[in-house]
Amino acid sequence: MSDLNEPGWERKLLEKLAFENLKETRRRRRWGVFFKLVGFAYVGFILFLTWAWQNGTDSVSDGAAHTAMVEMNGAIGVGDAVNAEQVNLALQSAFEDAGTKGVILRINSPGGSPVQAGMINDEIRRLRAKYKDIPLYAVVEDICASGGYYVAAAADKIFVDKASIVGSIGVRMDGFGFTGAMEKLGVERRLVTAGENKAFLDPFSPQDPKQVQFAHDMLEEIHQQFIDVVRKGRGARLHETPDMFSGLFWTGSKSIELGLADAYGTVDSVARDVIKAEEVRDYTQRENFAERFAKRFGAEVAGGATQALSRVGIK
Known part of the structure; x- marks a missing residue:
């Protein structure tokens, strides 16, 4: 105031x-x-x-002669490092480029999904038939096993290092059984199903011989599909042995003897000496920053x- x-x-x-x-x-x-x-x-x-x-790849479509490379690095599966969608898109881009003289599939894979591997194998065959003048070679570095070899079998030739791991032509299904542990712990399994096989190979229930046989038959069918793909891809080059399709794997040098591979080579040597286009361009579909x-x-x-x-x- x-x-x-x-x-x-x-x-x-x-x-x-x-x-x-x-x-x-x-x-x-x-x-x-x-x-x-x-x-x-x-x-x-x-x-x-x-x-x-x-700008997801390093390739530049300027028409200059080059060797196109696509990498398969890691396990094969829908949610894994390698999947059919990405690999097939990369292969399509590589074959479609006017400057591509040959394609190299660079493989470092222990395998994975037979479905994804089969889809890549099918796409390689389709592209090779469509672009007859463009060869596709698989170059194995550390490992090309199981589903990785399923893919490689579609190539015109397979190049390896003498110490590469190649093969493992087989199919597996993994699981665990906990019934013994449950008995010791006093755990009661309560399971209600509609359909006698709905709890197929449930790890908390005793094995059902019929279900085990069914699973084995299914794996045998997929295994035979794998064998057919290898025989079709390798043809007369394959020197079959009793254990070739048993799931065993071999060194790169032994794989050449068996006809599972063709020769020694790296990405650079195949581009330079086989394709005759020394410049290598990477078409691999990688997850970029935006993704x-x-x-x-x-x-x-x-x-x-x-x-x-x-x-x-x-x-």
């Missing part, structure tokens, strides 16, 4: 209000500039993601949403 009795208090009040208004205006301006910068950064980031998405960001961002959003919903009782 004392301020109101001072002379000129109206002017001081107006000055104070004007000063506060000026500070608020400056504050709004600074935030406006900040949000504009954030907006520009966001647009720039989206443009970068778009560019990265469209990694999208997956991680999606997982974080999904995780955050799940936590938020769990707090309100929705699970």
Whole structure:
């Protein structure tokens, strides 16, 4: 109240209000500039993601003569490092390029899904038939086993290192049995099914001989498909032995003796000496920055949403 009795208090009040208004205006301006910068950064980031998405391989389609390379590095399966969709897309791009003189499939794989391996094998055969003047060679580095060899068998030739691991032509089904442990722990298995085989090879129940035989017959059928693919791919080059299709594997040098492989070679030597196009271009479909960001961002959003919903009782 004392301020109101001072002379000129109206002017001081107006000055104070004007000063506060000026500070608020400056504050709004600074935030406006900040949000504009954030907006520009966001647009720039989206443009970068778009560019990265469209540049997933190192290949350049300029028509220059080159050797196209596609890598298979890791286990073969839908959710694994190698899958039919990515490999087949890469192979298609490699064969379609006007400058491709030959294709090298660089293999480092212990195997995996027979379905995915079969799809790649089928696509290789289709592309070789369509582009008759473009050969495809498999180059094995450390390992080409099981499903990896299933794929390699479709190649015109297979090149290895003398110490490479090649073969393992067989099929397996893994599982565990816990019935003994359950008895010791006093755990009772309670299982209700509609369909006598719905709990097929259930690890918490005793093995059913009929189910075991059914599984064995199924594996034998897939194994025979594998054998047929190898025989078709290798033809007269194959020197069959009693244990060739038993699941055993051999060194690269032994695999050449058996006709499972053709010769020693690396990516560079095959490109230079066999295809006669020394420049190697990588057509492998790799997960780029945009895809990694999208997956991680999606997982974080999904995780955050799940936590938020769990707090309100929705699970």
